[in-house]
Each structure stands twice: as C-alpha cells, then as structure tokens.
Amino acid sequence: MGKTVAETIKEISREHLEKNNGLVLGQALAAVGWVNNTVPDTRGIIELSMADVAGSGIAVGAAVAGRRPIFILRFQDFIFLNGSIIINYAAKTKEFFGKGTPIFVRLIAAEGKGAGPVHSGKLHSICMHFPGLRVCSPMTPKEYLEAWKVFMENDDPMIVSEHRHSFDNRDEMPDIAAADADITIYAISIARFNAIKAREILAEDGIRCNLVHIMWLKPFTLNERLLRPLRNTKKGIVVDSGYETAGASQSIAYSLMLETGSPVKALGLYDKSVGVTTETENTTPDANRIAAVIREMCKDKTRVKAKR
Amino acid sequence: MRRSADLGQLPGLSSKFSPDISLEVFRRICLVRNFELEVANAYKAGLIISPIYLSVGQESIAAALSTVISGYHIFAQHRAHATYLAFGGDPVALIDELLGRPTGCTKGIGGSPMIREPNINMVGHHGLIGENVPLAVGFALGSGQNTVSFFGDAAGEEDYVLGSMGFASRYKLPILFVCEDNNLSILTPTEVRRNWEVADVAEALKIPAIDITDDPWLIAHHTRELVKKLPAFINCRACRHFWHAGVGRDGPPEWDRFEMVKQELNELGIDYKNTEEETARYVKGLWEKQLQKR
Numbered sequence: 001m002g003k004t005v006a007e008t009i010k011e012i013s014r015e016h017l018e019k020n021n022g023l024v025l026g027q028a029l030a031a032v033g034w035v036n037n038t039v040p041d042t043r044g045i046i047e048l049s050m051a052d053v054a055g056s057g058i059a060v061g062a063a064v065a066g067r068r069p070i071f072i073l074r075f076q077d078f079i080f081l082n083g084s085i086i087i088n089y090a091a092k093t094k095e096f097f098g099k100g101t102p103i104f105v106r107l108i109a110a111e112g113k114g115a116g117p118v119h120s121g122k123l124h125s126i127c128m129h130f131p132g133l134r135v136c137s138p139m140t141p142k143e144y145l146e147a148w149k150v151f152m153e154n155d156d157p158m159i160v161s162e163h164r165h166s167f168d169n170r171d172e173m174p175d176i177a178a179a180d181a182d183i184t185i186y187a188i189s190i191a192r193f194n195a196i197k198a199r200e201i202l203a204e205d206g207i208r209c210n211l212v213h214i215m216w217l218k219p220f221t222l223n224e225r226l227l228r229p230l231r232n233t234k235k236g237i238v239v240d241s242g243y244e245t246a247g248a249s250q251s252i253a254y255s256l257m258l259e260t261g262s263p264v265k266a267l268g269l270y271d272k273s274v275g276v277t278t279e280t281e282n283t284t285p286d287a288n289r290i291a292a293v294i295r296e297m298c299k300d301k302t303r304v305k306a307k308r
Numbered sequence: 309m310r311r312s313a314d315l316g317q318l319p320g321l322s323s324k325f326s327p328d329i330s331l332e333v334f335r336r337i338c339l340v341r342n343f344e345l346e347v348a349n350a351y352k353a354g355l356i357i358s359p360i361y362l363s364v365g366q367e368s369i370a371a372a373l374s375t376v377i378s379g380y381h382i383f384a385q386h387r388a389h390a391t392y393l394a395f396g397g398d399p400v401a402l403i404d405e406l407l408g409r410p411t412g413c414t415k416g417i418g419g420s421p422m423i424r425e426p427n428i429n430m431v432g433h434h435g436l437i438g439e440n441v442p443l444a445v446g447f448a449l450g451s452g453q454n455t456v457s458f459f460g461d462a463a464g465e466e467d468y469v470l471g472s473m474g475f476a477s478r479y480k481l482p483i484l485f486v487c488e489d490n491n492l493s494i495l496t497p498t499e500v501r502r503n504w505e506v507a508d509v510a511e512a513l514k515i516p517a518i519d520i521t522d523d524p525w526l527i528a529h530h531t532r533e534l535v536k537k538l539p540a541f542i543n544c545r546a547c548r549h550f551w552h553a554g555v556g557r558d559g560p561p562e563w564d565r566f567e568m569v570k571q572e573l574n575e576l577g578i579d580y581k582n583t584e585e586e587t588a589r590y591v592k593g594l595w596e597k598q599l600q601k602r
Binding site for chain 1: 416468474
C-alpha cells in the first residue's frame, strides 16, 4: 500500500531536516498531534511564538540565510497576518535583488465540523494575485512530491495550499477525457474529490463529463491537456474549494473561455461567511451541488433524453 | 522625557579613543553628510524622481557602529544611505541607484529605501518599516552569524518588531538591534504616539538595552560592551534635518552632531580639517563624474 499524503509530507520534512540542513517553523507544532501527523519529531523544528507577523518574517529571514525553510500555517486564515513579509519581501527579491527567497509555505485548509468563520479558509486565490509566488494545491502523494521537487529546483517562495481532507489520500487522480463527453470539469483542491463523485452521479443521468485536475495555480499554463477536452465538449466548469468571487475558479474559467471561445462557468463557495452549523458551513461545493449546476448547463441534453 | 543631546554622556570618554579611530569615525560622518547634500542637490535639480530618505543629522550612529561591528550581516531600514556608506558600500552604485540606472545597487528599480550591498553583507530592504527586524532575526537564527538590525523609533512600535525581539531573546540569537531614534514618525513626535520607551520593552524582554544620545564615542563605547552579550538593544537619540522624505526642512534641528563632533575633535587637539576637505572633494568628484555620464 502506498503512502498517504500526510505520510509523504512527513517523510519529505524529515529528509529536509536530517539531510538538507533544512528548518521547519510554525506555531504549536509538537503540542497538537504534530499538525495532523505531518511533522516529524526530529532536529530543526522551530517553535515560533504566537506573534504571527514576526513569525513569518523570521521564517523568511531563515530563507534569506539559505535554509529553505518549511513554514507551517495551520489554518489558511492565518495568511492575512503572516502574508505581509512573504508577499512584500520574499516574492520581490528576485526581481529587485536578483536572488530569490525560497520558502515553502504549508498553507493548510480545514472545513466542516464547525470549523467556523476563521478556521475554514481556502485562500490560495489571494496568493495567486501576487507576482513572484508559485502557488499549487497538491492532493495526492505524487503531486506533493512534484511540488517539493519544483521548490528545491528553484529559488522562488512557494505557497502550497493543502487541505486536511486530502491527508489520508493514497490514490493518484488521473484526468478522464473522452472525445464525445458533454462537458469538461476542471477541479481544484478538495473539489477534485467531489467532482469525481459528481461525475458518477451525472453518468446515471446520461451526462458524460471529462474531468481535468488542476494542481498548479501559478504559474498557470494553458496547455493541450487542459484545452483539448474543452475543445471537444465546448462547455466547461471550474470548481474550487475557495470563494468564487475574484477566485481561482473565475480566473481559470476566464483564461479557458478566452482561449477557446467556449462558455466555462466558475463554481466555488457562496459569497457568505462560514458559520458553525451544518446549514451555514458553506463548504466546498459537494457532488450534489456540482451535479445540479452541470445538469442546468446541460439541460438541452437532458430535454433530448426526456423526449426519447 | 529622556530625549536630549547629552543623554547618557560620559565625561572625558572621547579622550580614551585613539586619534586614528576618532578621525576615522569623523571621516565616515563627513562622507555621509557630503553625499547626502549632493543627493539633495540632485533631487532639487529633478535628476532623482523617486522619494529619497536622507540620513543628514543621523550620520554618527552608522559611523560609530561601523568601526565596532564590521563584518556583521546588515539589515538596514528605509533610511539607510548612512548605513550603506559608513560600512563601506560602493558610493557609485548608490548614486546610480538613486538616478534609476541599471548599474545601481538594486538595478535602479528600488530607489532610496531599497538599497543593498553584498560586498558589506548588507541585505536588501523593501522599504516597509520594521519588517527588516524579523527578517534579521530569522537570518541570525538560520545562519548563526552576527547580525545587526537598524530601525527607527516609529518602527519600534510595530508589533512584529517587538515580537521579533522577544524571539531573539528566547533563542539567544547573535543580533544587535539599533534604534535610530529621531523622535518623529513623518512629523508626529514620539510623545504623541506612545508613553513608553522601546529600551524599557527590550529590558522587559530580557534583552540588555541602553538608551543614549548619538555621540559617536558614546555609541562605540556601549556597542563594544553590548556585543559581548547579544542579543542586545541600543537606542540612539538623533536629529533628522530634512523631512521624512525629500528635501524639505522645518527650521533648524534640535542639535547638529556633525558640528558637535568637530568641536570635540578641536578640544582633543585632533586636526580634522584635511579629512573634512578631502572627503568633501572626493564625494563631489564622484557625483560630478556620474552625472556627466547622463
């Protein structure tokens, strides 16, 4: 049996600390289950104080010193306080000083189970906004290894949008594309797991969906892997775990539409804060919500089917 | 209110320094003063189009420190021409930076608050006040090497500056914190902004701290002691002669350390005239040569 995402992160971290003279920095790392068992108990773990802005600056300073730190933000909502020095300094040094500031930021998302308004953030979209940052959202062990390899081979700061709901995943997630499908789904973060289920639900209705997985958010390259399925289906939808408004889903949908001329819808969180009750949790669009939106987009096809 | 031109003065201290050291500190003060007045001229002539943050009036801090902590990794603030020059940075690359040339120390695209100089281990700043402090602390953590972080009295109010000092204390990092305290945030005096002193907070964070005026001999004397017990903090009261940015002035400064140092050298019987004239000539020549290239 292959490793889980969590085991992969832990192994990468251990090797970085024990063989690369790396550092892992964050708040409350050892005290609470070693961050969902993704942090190894070994040398080079730096427990930061709860001074958020200072903490991220210290992590970036360690990157200036060449330690290629892994900086852990246990909840993505903390990026607001911790983002300033990453965005204003680490992301700019290559352009201004000719030298990058490689820091690997583990931006960890959570949602559901009453995580509430300030611990449910899926905020990779805001990180995509700034020049100088690489942004990705790996959901499988191999994808995580790829993210790490790219980090180690370059000198850019990297934002890694993780999600706790992927930590137990052992499976890779290959694209599914057929020339005669009805619509192409592009999915990001844990919306990818939901999209797989939505695709199965829709198949029972006779709607055939391509599914294209998006791990790299920035730099974002419109390659044939992304474009060919859409050219065939001439209809698409981008589903993300974050907010729709000015988010990754809208941004990528725009790029796909501009390139192909086909309509591509964006689907993400409702424009509402997250409450702690089931009714107000505003979680990543689930399989039923994705399926409902796609049914609406493909209603010509469903009408044809009904007439038969 | 502790602020004064003679805060912490120790009578007879300057006579304990060798004349060579005293003259070298004065040369570095002269270098910065003359350079900055040339910057002001170029700015008034419209040759510099981005905001400038002049060190005039605050020269003695970097001049004194540079004779004691050479070799430290430097994380300077936005007002850093004095740091750059006193520690031995290439003045031509700074002129070019201010003139927006690709040969500038930050490729001509960062301007006055974003200068750097790898030859003196001066790490680039991005212009946001105080953010160089956590960066410096992280660098000291990551490298284990001696580091100095400069910031102003307003940056000393930033939560992340205080949080960084606390972290440096907890991990006993080899870093010297230097507050170049000109008593002004833009034009708002310290007493309006807070009723506490950064030096007192540093001590509460278990960091040895000293709060003194910008007399260069006094700064050098205390720095020699403080570097034996890093992390440490030194607050130097100084006067900024020009506005926060640009070349505006609001009347005469509270004191002019440059003139006071000359008076002290006189009393010590040290002939500084040659040094003063040579440095002025040198700086003028550099600027003339660079401006001709335009």
